Amino acid sequence: MVYDFATPVERRHPEGGWASQKWHRYGEDVFPLWVADMDFRSPPAVIDALQARVAHGVYGYGEVPATLTETLCQWSALHYDWPIQPEWQQWLPGVVPALHLAALALTEPGDGVLTVTPIYPPFLEVAKRTGRLPQQAMLAAPAGAAEPWQLDIKALEAAITPRTRLLLWCQPHNPTGRVWRHDELAALAELVERHDLWVVSDELHCDLLLDEGAQHRPLAAAFPELTKRTITLWAPSKTFNLAGLTSACAVIPDPVLRERFAAATKGLLPDSNVLGLVAAEAAYRHGEPWRQELLSVLREHRATLQARVEAWPGVHLSAPESTYLAWLDMREAGLRDAPYKTLLKEAGVALSDGAAFGCPGFVRLNFGTTAPQLEAALLRMDSLLKRN
Numbered sequence: 236m237v238y239d240f241a242t243p244v245e246r247r248h249p250e251g252g253w254a255s256q257k258w259h260r261y262g263e264d265v266f267p268l269w270v271a272d273m274d275f276r277s278p279p280a281v282i283d284a285l286q287a288r289v290a291h292g293v294y295g296y297g298e299v300p301a302t303l304t305e306t307l308c309q310w311s312a313l314h315y316d317w318p319i320q321p322e323w324q325q326w327l328p329g330v331v332p333a334l335h336l337a338a339l340a341l342t343e344p345g346d347g348v349l350t351v352t353p354i355y356p357p358f359l360e361v362a363k364r365t366g367r368l369p370q371q372a373m374l375a376a377p378a379g380a381a382e383p384w385q386l387d388i389k390a391l392e393a394a395i396t397p398r399t400r401l402l403l404w405c406q407p408h409n410p411t412g413r414v415w416r417h418d419e420l421a422a423l424a425e426l427v428e429r430h431d432l433w434v435v436s437d438e439l440h441c442d443l444l445l446d447e448g449a450q451h452r453p454l455a456a457a458f459p460e461l462t463k464r465t466i467t468l469w470a471p472s473k474t475f476n477l478a479g480l481t482s483a484c485a486v487i488p489d490p491v492l493r494e495r496f497a498a499a500t501k502g503l504l505p506d507s508n509v510l511g512l513v514a515a516e517a518a519y520r521h522g523e524p525w526r527q528e529l530l531s532v533l534r535e536h537r538a539t540l541q542a543r544v545e546a547w548p549g550v551h552l553s554a555p556e557s558t559y560l561a562w563l564d565m566r567e568a569g570l571r572d573a574p575y576k577t578l579l580k581e582a583g584v585a586l587s588d589g590a591a592f593g594c595p596g597f598v599r600l601n602f603g604t605t606a607p608q609l610e611a612a613l614l615r616m617d618s619l620l621k622r623n
């Protein structure tokens with residue numbers, strides 16, 4: 236290992252100078268495995284680039300550097316076999332704002348905005364917050380212990396009405412970690428075309444595929460017929476642990492769609508953060524060896540967690556194929572209250588509440604932390620779950 240993914244980094248600054256959502260929402264006695272950021276330092280090349288930019292000392296309005304858009308083109312061609320162009324990229328201060336802005340740009344008040352559940356909670360808020368109609372379809376739950384969650388294409392089609400205009404899609408999928416198979420996506424693509432829907436494909440976790448040989452294909456690249464109707468959202472934030480630097484990118488090949496989206500962002504979005512842009516470029520340009528080591532650490536942590544879950548009666552995990560989030564079914568664990576509440580109160584571990592993702596009785600556990608920290612948290616969970 237060249238990089239240090241093993242030594243815990245203090246994220247609870249005594250005077251609050253490093254205040255983080257993850258480590259400060261709950262008391263000092265709680266171990267946080269909830270919000271999706273990792274406890275690792277970003278790649279050294281990112282830290283060096285930021286230090287150089289900070290030393291410059293002038294932080295006026297920035298511009299997206301051509302070197303950044305070129306770097307993302309290279310990353311896309313190399314890793315996803317998708318030759319994107321610089322002008323297709325609209326850099327933004329976040330993926331969640333882009334989900335909302337896409338709804339404003341592409342739909343009218345009262346139109347249906349469709350998504351699948353369980354899902355990353357902001358997806359469920361987009362329709363409500365933008366005056367659109369929320370529409371949801373459940374994924375097919377695992378048929379057995381080692382089975383994956385699957386796309387239930389019939390349920391998705393049944394949720395579509397003449398008012399449905401936009402599909403908010405997530406691949407790889409948060410929270411299940413599913414990397415959708417080509418046949419699932421082909422059925423989705425066919426459905427989207429037949430019902431003439433716009434698609435926002437949130438591919439934020441696409442650099443973190445865990446299985447050896449697994450290959451991410453952007454939805455718009457795998458199904459060129461969707462290119463005209465798809466906005467692809469990427470960011471270096473999950474991959475390189477840069478979420479606090481707020482930089483993300485909407486990739487929109489179609490010029491008309493691009494203009495429509497860009498018009499919706501005017502006046503609502505701040506310019507990109509100059510430090511976020513510098514970090515994004517350094518990460519995509521120099522971060523690959525770090526990412527490879529991160530993937531091997533995450534694979535180990537996934538295995539640690541899987542082994543542990545075996546010893547927790549009534550708890551089920553269909554192993555994530557991507558990212559550092561595990562989606563645990565605790566409906567049969569015999570806990571007194573909602574699982575996240577019981578684990579918080581009785582084990583001192585903060586997980587994400589499945590109800591917010593559309594599935595009460597489930598929790599999402601973030602294993603993007605160091606091995607000793609993960610072990611400490613799992614020991615706490617043992618104390619509750621082994622005896623139930």
Ligand SMILES: Cc1ncc(COP(=O)(O)O)c(C=O)c1O
Nearest residue numbers: 271329330331355409437439483
């Ligand atoms: C699928 C997905 N989309 C969006 C986000 C948030 O992105 P941003 O912080 O850029 O708004 C997350 C964060 O966990 C996520 O998992």
